[in-house]
Amino acid sequence: MTTYAVTAASGHLGHLVVEELLARGVAAGDVVALARTPQKAADLAERGVRVLRGDYSEPDTLREALTGVDRVLLVSGDTPGQRVAQHANVVEAARAAGVQRLAYTSLLRADTSGNPLAPDHRATEEALAASGLLTTVLRNGWYLENYTEALGRYLAAGEVVGSAHDGRVSAAARADYAAAAAAALLADDGEDHVHELGGTSFTLAELASTVSEVTGTPVAYRDLSTEEHVAHLRSTGLDEGTAGFVAALDASLAAGDLQTDRDDLQRLVGRPLTTLADAVRAARA
Numbered sequence: 602m603t604t605y606a607v608t609a610a611s612g613h614l615g616h617l618v619v620e621e622l623l624a625r626g627v628a629a630g631d632v633v634a635l636a637r638t639p640q641k642a643a644d645l646a647e648r649g650v651r652v653l654r655g656d657y658s659e660p661d662t663l664r665e666a667l668t669g670v671d672r673v674l675l676v677s678g679d680t681p682g683q684r685v686a687q688h689a690n691v692v693e694a695a696r697a698a699g700v701q702r703l704a705y706t707s708l709l710r711a712d713t714s715g716n717p718l719a720p721d722h723r724a725t726e727e728a729l730a731a732s733g734l735l736t737t738v739l740r741n742g743w744y745l746e747n748y749t750e751a752l753g754r755y756l757a758a759g760e761v762v763g764s765a766h767d768g769r770v771s772a773a774a775r776a777d778y779a780a781a782a783a784a785a786l787l788a789d790d791g792e793d794h795v796h797e798l799g800g801t802s803f804t805l806a807e808l809a810s811t812v813s814e815v816t817g818t819p820v821a822y823r824d825l826s827t828e829e830h831v832a833h834l835r836s837t838g839l840d841e842g843t844a845g846f847v848a849a850l851d852a853s854l855a856a857g858d859l860q861t862d863r864d865d866l867q868r869l870v871g872r873p874l875t876t877l878a879d880a881v882r883a884a885r886a
């Protein structure tokens with residue numbers, strides 16, 4: 602019997618991974634869901650999953666929750682500035698608890714990417730490599746939800762505004778990344794793996810035309826320079842730091858950091874991926 606643990610199970614991705622493990626036939630009693638806020642994963646406890654407190658900043662909770670676990674998915678934390686140390690706590694707790702395989706949700710092309718989020722992921726990948734554990738690096742691209750959650754804004758403004766030029770983004774649905782993570786946890790060939798994960802790529806102009814086609818409301822892409830983009834974001838109320846960060850994400854997209862032609866995601870998921878048009882349709886409904 603193999604026991605699986607998923608961290609941040611109170612969040613969208615972690616929760617979906619637990620659901621996917623159950624859907625793929627893992628017994629609920631063989632799954633440990635770690636959550637900083639266990640009440641948010643109460644529905645999983647009701648289904649027989651062991652929901653335990655696991656806070657990346659409290660190593661004792663991690664060691665205790667990972668005792669007896671064979672394979673762990675570490676979902677990256679959401680606190681820049683703290684998360685390298687937090688992830689190191691999980692890696693150390695997994696090692697101390699005798700975990701065999703540690704999987705981690707990293708970022709597409711984390712080893713070379715100029716994306717402002719990449720350094721944290723790179724440092725965590727290095728900690729994984731030094732751990733002596735079997736490792737699976739899941740280098741996730743952008744979520745389609747990053748765009749579909751802004752659908753109302755696009756439709757109200759009649760435009761998508763960015764500074765990604767003709768850069769392509771291989772975004773995919775969060776649920777597809779979750780399915781890939783579950784499949785990667787279930788597979789065990791005794792090897793280390795690095796998966797570059799993303800869906801069919803599109804430019805932000807193609808995003809705008811897909812939104813127009815699916816909704817019937819004309820939406821154009823307005824491409825700006827980085828400086829103009831920062832000024833535009835400031836005019837919508839963002840502070841200087843946040844505006845600069847958002848524009849830097851588009852610069853990373855323009856540089857090709859968020860594109861992959863690899864079919865790792867499709868192969869792991871084993872069924873057709875959610876397309877951009879599907880995601881826009883679902884968000885509209």
Ligand SMILES: NC(=O)c1ccc[n+]([C@@H]2O[C@H](COP(=O)([O-])OP(=O)(O)OC[C@H]3O[C@@H](n4cnc5c(N)ncnc54)[C@H](OP(=O)(O)O)[C@@H]3O)[C@@H](O)[C@H]2O)c1
Binds near residue numbers: 611612613706742
């Ligand atoms: N590729 C992309 O486009 C993209 C987009 C957004 C995020 N991400 C990354 O992917 C991760 C998962 O995404 P998501 O959609 O599931 O995000 P989410 O729904 O916001 O969930 C974030 C999770 O991180 C947990 N967390 C934060 N600090 C923690 C700590 N100290 N100890 C334990 N858990 C902690 C939160 O716990 P609580 O429930 O207690 O708050 C929550 O469960 C994010 O954390 C971020 O690193 C990627």
